[in-house]
Structure formats: structure tokens, C-alpha cells
Amino acid sequence: MSKLYIPVLAGTTREQRKSIFAARLVAEVGSTFEDVETEVIDPKDFNFPGDGNDPEGKDARYTAITEKAHGFFIVTPEYNHSFPGSLKRMLDSELKNYIHKPVAFAGASSGQWGGVRAIEQLVGSVREMGLVATFTDMQFPKVQELFDENGVLQNEAYREYVKGAWAELIWMAKVLKTGRENEPSKHHQ
Ligand SMILES: Cc1cc2nc3c(=O)[nH]c(=O)nc-3n(C[C@H](O)[C@H](O)[C@H](O)COP(=O)(O)O)c2cc1C
Numbered sequence: 001m002s003k004l005y006i007p008v009l010a011g012t013t014r015e016q017r018k019s020i021f022a023a024r025l026v027a028e029v030g031s032t033f034e035d036v037e038t039e040v041i042d043p044k045d046f047n048f049p050g051d052g053n054d055p056e057g058k059d060a061r062y063t064a065i066t067e068k069a070h071g072f073f074i075v076t077p078e079y080n081h082s083f084p085g086s087l088k089r090m091l092d093s094e095l096k097n098y099i100h101k102p103v104a105f106a107g108a109s110s111g112q113w114g115g116v117r118a119i120e121q122l123v124g125s126v127r128e129m130g131l132v133a134t135f136t137d138m139q140f141p142k143v144q145e146l147f148d149e150n151g152v153l154q155n156e157a158y159r160e161y162v163k164g165a166w167a168e169l170i171w172m173a174k175v176l177k178t179g180r181e182n183e184p185s186k187h188h189q
Pocket of ligand 1: 012014016017018019020077078079080081082108109110111112113114115143144
């Protein structure tokens, strides 16, 4: 079977961001599954003029990524009890490429809740995009202590937690891929 392509979407462009360390860890753990191909998709590397999903507001490289993807793992920091605008802008730039594909979440915050409120806000939004949410979330509380200044993980137990989230996402990605390929729907391509 060919590999599942499941990119990790980083949630912020903030210069001093810590959640990027969590996104890199999630991708690193994802690539240990032999049936998965993954990479970090950094909103900093793309250009989304304006708002919405009109052709002039897309970035062709992100379009290609979402077309190819069999699922997504979003790693978001929590900003004012929600997720950052840059993540929303990136997600909003596409429409049909998400339909009937799974999405897993990890949250990161400097406080003790690890971005749970950002994840809860995301669930309603991704549902409208046609994505199917997993329920094995990951939290990275006190993210500034969980990783050192070079992004090295300080608590190895987190690798196992991330593995669990990937396991459910991979199961969903396989099942939904089979479904998209074998069960016609007016929604998915
Ligand atoms: C605009 C802004 C709003 C924030 N709001 C929250 C919040 O509501 N709850 C929280 O736990 N942390 C909040 N934080 C702190 C983040 O949790 C902290 O920056 C953490 O390192 C994760 O975000 P980062 O990837 O930008 O570093 C906020 C940070 C910013 C920049």
C-alpha cells in the first residue's frame, strides 16, 4: 500500500513561537509510522492575500498539499482562548480539499491547560470544512518548560502520548480513504 500523506499544520507565525517545537515533535513521531509520510506545514512559508478561498487568495503550494493529503494533524497554540488567525487564514484558503478527511489536534500553551480551549474552538470550524475530528487530542501545557530553547523535548513520555494520537488519526485516514475511493458522494472528489 502506498503511504498516507498526513501533514502537520503549525498554528502560528509568531516570531518567538514555542508551539513550533510541538509541531516538529508531532511530525517526528508521525514519521516513525512506516505507512505515513509527513512534514510540518508552516504558515510562515505561504502567502495568502486577502481572505477567503477565491483563486487569488490561495497559495498554489498549499492547494497541492491539501489535495494530496489523506488527513491532517493540527498543532495550535491558544491565543485568547481560541486558535490564531494565521491558522484560520491558511485553513480558510481551501474548501473542497478537506472533505471527508480526518484531522487530529494538539494544543500548546504557556499555562496548565495545554491549549484545550483552542482545540474546542477548532472542532466547530473544521467540521464546517468537511473534516472529521479524532478524539485523541494532545496537550502541551507549559510548553516553554517541555522544550528547551533549542526545541529539545524535556519529558520523553510525550512521545508516547503523541503516538496514541497518531494511531487514531492513521486508522481514520485509512478508513476514510477507503470510503472516499469506494463510496460515491456528491461532496468529496
Ligand atoms: C496573542 C496571544 C494570546 C494568548 N492567549 C493565551 C490564552 O488564552 N491562554 C493561554 O493559555 N495562553 C495564551 N497565550 C500564551 C501562549 O500559550 C504561549 O505563547 C505559548 O508559548 C504558545 O504559543 P506560541 O506558539 O505563540 O509560543 C497567548 C499568547 C499570545 C501571543
